[in-house]
Amino acid sequence: MTVTATRTPSRAPAKPSLRERHPGRFLVLALLLVLLLLMVAPLLVVAVNAVKSPADYASNGPLSVPTHLHWDGIVDFWNRVDFGLKLLNSFITSLVVAVLGVVLSVLNAYALGIGRVRGRAWFLVFFLVANLLPQEVLVYPLYYLSKQIGLYDSLFSIIIIFTVIQSAFGTYLLTSVYTEFPRELLDAASVDGAGKWRALWRVVVPVSRPTLAVLFTFFFIWTWNEFFLPLIFLISNDNQTVPVALGVLQSDRMMDATTTSASALIGIAPAMVFFLIFQRTLTRGIAAGAIK
Amino acid sequence: MAGNSNTRSRGYGLYLIPGIIASTAVIVVPLVMTVYISFTRWTGIGSPRWIGADNYTRLFADANFWASFGHIILLIVAMAVVPTLLGLVLAAVLFDHVAKHFGDRWAAVLRSGYYLPQVLPVAVTGIIWGWILHPSYGALNKIMDAVGLGSLTRNWLGDPKYALYSVMAVMIWFQLGYPVVMFMSGLQRIDPELYEAADLDGATWWQRFRRITVAMIRPELYVVLVTTTIASLKIFGQIFVLTRGGPSNATLVPSYFAYKNFFEKAQVGYGSAIATVLTVLIVVLAVVFLRLQNRAERS
Numbered sequence: 001m002t003v004t005a006t007r008t009p010s011r012a013p014a015k016p017s018l019r020e021r022h023p024g025r026f027l028v029l030a031l032l033l034v035l036l037l038l039m040v041a042p043l044l045v046v047a048v049n050a051v052k053s054p055a056d057y058a059s060n061g062p063l064s065v066p067t068h069l070h071w072d073g074i075v076d077f078w079n080r081v082d083f084g085l086k087l088l089n090s091f092i093t094s095l096v097v098a099v100l101g102v103v104l105s106v107l108n109a110y111a112l113g114i115g116r117v118r119g120r121a122w123f124l125v126f127f128l129v130a131n132l133l134p135q136e137v138l139v140y141p142l143y144y145l146s147k148q149i150g151l152y153d154s155l156f157s158i159i160i161i162f163t164v165i166q167s168a169f170g171t172y173l174l175t176s177v178y179t180e181f182p183r184e185l186l187d188a189a190s191v192d193g194a195g196k197w198r199a200l201w202r203v204v205v206p207v208s209r210p211t212l213a214v215l216f217t218f219f220f221i222w223t224w225n226e227f228f229l230p231l232i233f234l235i236s237n238d239n240q241t242v243p244v245a246l247g248v249l250q251s252d253r254m255m256d257a258t259t260t261s262a263s264a265l266i267g268i269a270p271a272m273v274f275f276l277i278f279q280r281t282l283t284r285g286i287a288a289g290a291i292k
Numbered sequence: 293m294a295g296n297s298n299t300r301s302r303g304y305g306l307y308l309i310p311g312i313i314a315s316t317a318v319i320v321v322p323l324v325m326t327v328y329i330s331f332t333r334w335t336g337i338g339s340p341r342w343i344g345a346d347n348y349t350r351l352f353a354d355a356n357f358w359a360s361f362g363h364i365i366l367l368i369v370a371m372a373v374v375p376t377l378l379g380l381v382l383a384a385v386l387f388d389h390v391a392k393h394f395g396d397r398w399a400a401v402l403r404s405g406y407y408l409p410q411v412l413p414v415a416v417t418g419i420i421w422g423w424i425l426h427p428s429y430g431a432l433n434k435i436m437d438a439v440g441l442g443s444l445t446r447n448w449l450g451d452p453k454y455a456l457y458s459v460m461a462v463m464i465w466f467q468l469g470y471p472v473v474m475f476m477s478g479l480q481r482i483d484p485e486l487y488e489a490a491d492l493d494g495a496t497w498w499q500r501f502r503r504i505t506v507a508m509i510r511p512e513l514y515v516v517l518v519t520t521t522i523a524s525l526k527i528f529g530q531i532f533v534l535t536r537g538g539p540s541n542a543t544l545v546p547s548y549f550a551y552k553n554f555f556e557k558a559q560v561g562y563g564s565a566i567a568t569v570l571t572v573l574i575v576v577l578a579v580v581f582l583r584l585q586n587r588a589e590r591s
Contacts, residue, residue, distance in 0.1 A: 115304020247415035267416035
């Protein structure tokens, strides 16, 4: 659902007309900047206090500049929750789900968008509903069944579930892309003697790579941020993902101000890194996910 | 279907097999099971005992159930209505004013900044605000004390009178960027000449906003309203981390209510009934929105 973009997709470059500027215009800009400050203030406050010593926080409050950089809170917290392991768990889960989710979406969309199999409208509704359902309506049977087959409390269970849930959206988006797929390319491939399987991997996938990259990015970030199902399925310390580790700790234990902000900063950091890495793909995502 | 494309479409069905098997195992079977369990009494151990519609009659008499849906209505205001209205104005001002008079770069920077909260995991959002709003060591009360507003400090999340409003404020902060980004991408479609023509005709800013901006991005408007409304019905992570539905159920929401019955009270049948009602509500809502959207597109 979180379709994102970070830059204005190119349009005719605006010409700032300096001569026309007058105070009213700057007033609007100033108001927008105040709002921007309000939006990022919580993150700034977190960053400032994550590197403060508890004594510094107690005597100078949340808004003061740290008297000196105090990394102990972050280091202690990192070690206490074995954060390196949680990062690895999150990373493996998100990466595998993103790859498998894209593959499954491609297979579904190949049949529905290019193959136009009978009843494709119903299949689309079927997949779309899978994406709409609240996870609460799936969780208990999934919990029960995974216990029966010995997959409970393993990353594997989460990977299977999210591959299916994410690919529901992927199927929906890719099918609409593949419906418009240039027929000449497919005809040329079949003239060259390529079967359906070869046409899929040699023609369809390479041509639609930009859209697949967008899907990969969405799936990765969405899976990274998931909380509800991982909270229920990944109960042992060794299997927790980043949001679960942080969320459980937060609601179970009393922590002091600087430790809490250290933990929040540790949680923010990977999200920000992905945001920066994936910026360009996400910008294109707006075009891929645009409403026609 | 023409004969030619008919022969071509044969054999593609094979490619649906993995998807159908996976979706059946992960979506269809659990969904059917939950609906079935909602008609039973079950603790999660042993076999479920059929009790007909008892869970539902109990549910509709449960004050907590109605309260949780009441809270959802306020959360729809905070997550769907307010961000959409604010987002409309912001997107229009960024597109029509900031980009025009100060350059695209300013508009892009502001938009990214507003969007920032959306990229964080919800659990982390909860941690940030849980700390800021904490009564004794939280940043907000400390700041208010420092600037002489000490009399207004509150136990923001711990007082049943204020907890839900605090959560609402957090959700507005969290959601605002999404409509801004969606609406601005929709505005790219607008031909600048439309605005120029309106200018020549002496249209006021408000008239241009209503007649051009809002009219042109109606598709995005629908999408944003549907997705944010459904997101408010599903809200769980922030509630779990911020308040766990408390204090004294003041911030209870359906998904947390279901979670509590499943995993804390071992009332799996009752939890399943809550989840089923929530699902029906979401699907009905989505269908209604889709119908409205189709009708709007046709006219």
